[in-house]
Amino acid sequence: MDKVIKEFTDKVSSSVYKGIFVKLILSKRVLENQEMNKIIVKYVKLQDQPSLQFVYKYDRNDVTKNFSVEEATKQLQSMIGNNFLDIILYTTKEDIELKFNNKRIPKLYKQKPTFAQAADGSHDNVKKRLLETKNNVYLKSLGITDQKGEIIPSMSAKYKQVEKFVEIIDSLTDNFKDSKPVKAVDLASGKGYLTFATYDYLSNTRELDVDMQCVETQENLVKFCNNTAQKALFGGLKFIKSNINDFKAEDLDLLIALHACDTATDDALYLGIKANAKVIVAAPCCHRQIRSQMKITENNVLEPAMKYGILLERQAELITDALRALILNKFGYKTKVFEFIEYDYTSKNIIITAEKGEMPSEENKAKIQKQIDAIKNKFGIKYHYLEKLIENPVDQSWRILNAQCDRS
């Protein structure tokens, strides 16, 4: 057996035994006509034995099978390279990705961990929660929990999203350890589903001093959120009725912008770059701005994938967010783009995280710009809204004030 595959599967089994396993995803099918799209592997405890549950994802259905760790290792060894070419293991210590190159040679890539909490795996409903649900004022106000502090079944997907988001924030918290207070903003905060949980986690669980300002155009939501913050005794959390475009901020530690419609996400990223935010977390919403510009250029072999509305939409999504990540890289941000929550819960499931690092050298900046230009040329894109904001800092009269959402 290939040494790299063996090393990888050893890491999978040892992570399970060490209690640091979070999840494993096998993707990038070898054969185009292979019916199985991907496999998600989760930890489960069956009859007190650590086991792995494989969820085989097909177009129309999922098939679930449980294996002992040894059986699971054999399964993985038979599928890696034969069925899937990109396999990522999330542990609480590191993310390890096994990728095959064009010559089908496997290589391991390691990154900082995306998740801070290991899989719980118990099937007995005593799952440890990151957020306290009993006597939780804001979860009740938001209609996620009932009087007894139990999660209302129809809101369990929303709760999952909130909890997942807190896990992501947790993995980024080291960036704030010297900040007193942690200066945070949430742009387009809406009803505050993720805002309250972020504030609660940072200030109560991590015991940080947090000053968080949240911006939202809808007055009724701003009122509701300020009321809830008061009831929850969240003194450092304020909601302001404003458009992102009019909001000013400097020296931020954390900027979040979740599901801000179309170019409102770019307005938020622009503010984050200008305010030198240490961490930016954005979950893009719709992608109209780029989609409306994309056209079939000469020799573009992707023409068949652009003539159908849905495929064009998906490509616009990929391209918009890839360009956003590249632009952030140009400003010294280390970016990650990953699935926030499984697609079954919401289609708005991509998260971009960006952590401020050293500015790239002029040479590297030029390389990134070349990649940006190549993508734009390929699809006939005249401009990316975020790039245009950065290039025209003085006259921004053309800015879109009320970006339309085509997803709500």
Ligand SMILES: C[S@@+](CC[C@H](N)C(=O)[O-])C[C@H]1O[C@@H](n2cnc3c(N)ncnc32)[C@H](O)[C@@H]1O
């Ligand atoms: C889909 S909701 C997302 C709410 C919240 N961030 C979440 O993820 O639950 C989008 C919100 O963004 C607000 N919004 C859109 N454009 C905005 C802008 N330019 N400035 C401030 N708020 C904006 C809308 O009013 C709406 O409440």
